[in-house]
Amino acid sequence: MARLDTLARVIRSKNATPFLLTLDIFFENSESYERVKRSKALNKERLASLYRVPLEYVKAILFIDSARAVKMVLLKRTPSGDPGFADIYGNQQNVLLLDIEIE
Amino acid sequence: MEFRVLGTFANHGYLWPEDDFVAALKRKPDLIAGQGTNTDPGPGYLGLGINICGRYSVKKVRTQLIVNAKKAGVPFCISVGTSGCDDVLFGTELDIVNEVAKENNLKLKIAVISGEVDKRFITSAINQGTQIPRLIDHPRLSEFLTTKEVEDSVRVVAQMGHEPIMKALEHDVDGVITGRAMDTALFMAMPIQRGFDKALVAHMAKVMECGAITTVAKDPKDPPKNGALNGVFGVLRDDHFLVSPINSKQKCTVASVLAHSFYERADPFVERMPGGALNIADAVYEQVDEATVKVSNSKWIEEDYTIKLEGVRSIGFRSISIFGVRNTSTIAVIDVLLSRVRDAIRERFPPMVEGKDFNLYFHVYGKNAILGELEPITESNPHEIVVVAEAIAKTQDLSTDVAVNARVLFTAQQFEGRRTTAGNEALPFSPSEPPLGEAFVWNIMHRMPIPDPCEPFKMQIMEFPR
Numbered sequence: 001m002a003r004l005d006t007l008a009r010v011i012r013s014k015n016a017t018p019f020l021l022t023l024d025i026f027f028e029n030s031e032s033y034e035r036v037k038r039s040k041a042l043n044k045e046r047l048a049s050l051y052r053v054p055l056e057y058v059k060a061i062l063f064i065d066s067a068r069a070v071k072m073v074l075l076k077r078t079p080s081g082d083p084g085f086a087d088i089y090g091n092q093q094n095v096l097l098l099d100i101e102i103e
Numbered sequence: 104m105e106f107r108v109l110g111t112f113a114n115h116g117y118l119w120p121e122d123d124f125v126a127a128l129k130r131k132p133d134l135i136a137g138q139g140t141n142t143d144p145g146p147g148y149l150g151l152g153i154n155i156c157g158r159y160s161v162k163k164v165r166t167q168l169i170v171n172a173k174k175a176g177v178p179f180c181i182s183v184g185t186s187g188c189d190d191v192l193f194g195t196e197l198d199i200v201n202e203v204a205k206e207n208n209l210k211l212k213i214a215v216i217s218g219e220v221d222k223r224f225i226t227s228a229i230n231q232g233t234q235i236p237r238l239i240d241h242p243r244l245s246e247f248l249t250t251k252e253v254e255d256s257v258r259v260v261a262q263m264g265h266e267p268i269m270k271a272l273e274h275d276v277d278g279v280i281t282g283r284a285m286d287t288a289l290f291m292a293m294p295i296q297r298g299f300d301k302a303l304v305a306h307m308a309k310v311m312e313c314g315a316i317t318t319v320a321k322d323p324k325d326p327p328k329n330g331a332l333n334g335v336f337g338v339l340r341d342d343h344f345l346v347s348p349i350n351s352k353q354k355c356t357v358a359s360v361l362a363h364s365f366y367e368r369a370d371p372f373v374e375r376m377p378g379g380a381l382n383i384a385d386a387v388y389e390q391v392d393e394a395t396v397k398v399s400n401s402k403w404i405e406e407d408y409t410i411k412l413e414g415v416r417s418i419g420f421r422s423i424s425i426f427g428v429r430n431t432s433t434i435a436v437i438d439v440l441l442s443r444v445r446d447a448i449r450e451r452f453p454p455m456v457e458g459k460d461f462n463l464y465f466h467v468y469g470k471n472a473i474l475g476e477l478e479p480i481t482e483s484n485p486h487e488i489v490v491v492a493e494a495i496a497k498t499q500d501l502s503t504d505v506a507v508n509a510r511v512l513f514t515a516q517q518f519e520g521r522r523t524t525a526g527n528e529a530l531p532f533s534p535s536e537p538p539l540g541e542a543f544v545w546n547i548m549h550r551m552p553i554p555d556p557c558e559p560f561k562m563q564i565m566e567f568p569r
Contacts, residue, residue, distance in 0.1 A: 010362070014366065014367045015143060015367065016367050016368050016369045017142065017238060017239055017369075017548060018142060018145070018146070018545050018548070019238075019239040019241040019243070019244065019545075019548065020239055020241075020369050022365075022367065022368065022369055024362075024365050024366075026358075026362060050477070051477065052476060052477055059240075059369070060369070060370075062371070064371060066361075067358070067361045067362070067365075067371075069361075069362070069365065069371075071365055071371050073369045073370075075239070075240070075241050076241075079241065079243050079544065079545060080145060080545075081145035081146040081147070081415075081543070081544055081545060082243075082544050083418070083421075083462065083464060083493060083495050083542065083544075084462075084464045084475075084493075085475070086466050086472050086473055086475070086491075087473055088143075088144065088145045089143055089144075092473050092474075093474075095473075095474065096474070096477060096479070099479070
């Protein structure tokens with residue numbers, strides 16, 4: 001088992017409009033990318049649970065082989081700028097992905 | 104045929120380097136383009152009608168761009184003002200352009216295009232049966248825009264496409280300055296006017312509109328001082344385009360260009376623009392030299408013409424209190440203390456009701472301010488934390504009143520292990536509960552079909568100095 005943090009070069013989060021959060025993961029080599037893809041650790045249930053949103057808020061989990069990248073998109077619990085949520089640009093929501101254990 | 108574009112970093116006022124820009128002008132661009140509007144900074148800028156940057160930096164980047172562009176005889180297309188509303192465009196932004204013209208002895212003829220949409224344009228369309236669906240399937244947005252929501256909003260802006268800019272370029276102008284616009288539109292208008300392939304134009308625009316974010320450092324141990332805060336250069340040809348940095352310590356790679364298409368987008372392959380969609384799923388990327396990437400095989404799909412509407416409504420007024428805690432005995436019971444404060448506030452403020460007349464939030468930095476309920480780390484022992492109390496209320500005075508009483512109630516809490524009976528908190532400045540003005544949330548993020556791409560965006564030709 002290895003933490004996702006040790007396998008990927010970039011693990012970032014950013015708003016895509018104030019209502020959607022996009023999470024991008026970029027891998028340095030095919031080995032790590034394929035390992036994560038095979039593990040199925042990045043799935044809708046896991047994301048919904050980590051980000052505490054209903055399952056249907058998870059809009060996409062895309063594995064893009066040509067870029068050795070994963071893009072995940074979910075509706076935000078709290079739209080950006082609404083009071084009570086302290087990450088206007090959505091930059092620091094990536095933290096929840098770092099610890100994901102990959103087989 | 105070839106068309107060369109010098110793209111700047113975002114034009115909100117963030118300080119990008121002049122030397123790289125001037126050097127890039129030697130590569131003989133046909134156009135200088137850059138975007139300076141964005142919803143990322145949140146609803147406050149559109150609500151208050153303010154720019155994100157101060158006058159000094161906006162004037163500096165405007166001067167760099169306009170003076171050098173005029174000297175080199177290169178036309179420019181830029182959007183300005185962060186939210187891109189009329190108050191900012193026709194206020195500070197054009198005042199600054201005027202100063203730049205005066206102080207540099209320039210005579211400028213500029214097409215100015217408003218990105219703010221008359222509310223009646225939208226409400227009359229709705230009343231005539233036009234359906235304006237939400238951009239994102241989020242329950243906080245109404246499925247179809249209502250006239251009430253338009254009226255509730257402070258002002259509405261829309262991302263104009265390239266057509267109004269093309270029309271402006273038919274006049275013999277030094278440049279075009281717009282309010283809210285689709286970022287790519289600033290880059291697309293001129294080359295489309297010259298007959299280049301729309302898909303390639305749109306793709307090059309997409310790659311260039313964030314400036315040097317699409318580059319990486321050649322040597323991570325010797326990176327450029329400004330990092331990604333710099334421009335980028337594009338060369339468009341009949342069946343491909345090339346993109347490269349304007350700073351010698353950077354390079355574009357296939358990976359960096361590809362990664363950029365993912366940036367802040369829900370869909371890495373299809374990007375909807377007014378009038379159509381760019382599909383880059385089958386695009387081909389080739390590294391032609393250390394710093395340059397060649398891109399080809401982009402596709403454009405025609406669609407009905409729609410524009411994205413953006414609007415915010417007021418939720419009251421906001422005041423905050425920032426107080427630090429350094430006594431670890433206090434930090435150990437912070438949750439209990441804040442809970443007591445909230446209970447006391449509820450008792451103190453009737454007939455004002457929490458949840459109706461005011462709302463109080465505590466952001467505890469050092470514990471779980473950023474992730475809130477999602478924070479997985481529940482056990483930690485910071486020696487210092489900061490509480491940011493945020494009060495939102497129907498008047499500014501009430502929001503300050505709630506914030507200050509919350510802070511003082513915290514100061515005075517008595518608990519087991521308390522040592523400093525003087526007060527539980529450390530305040531960094533005075534006044535300690537600064538009013539932050541009106542608070543807003545996004546209420547309009549909808550897609551409106553329009554019959555004429557130029558109609559909602561009023562254009563004027565202006566001469567500077569005025």
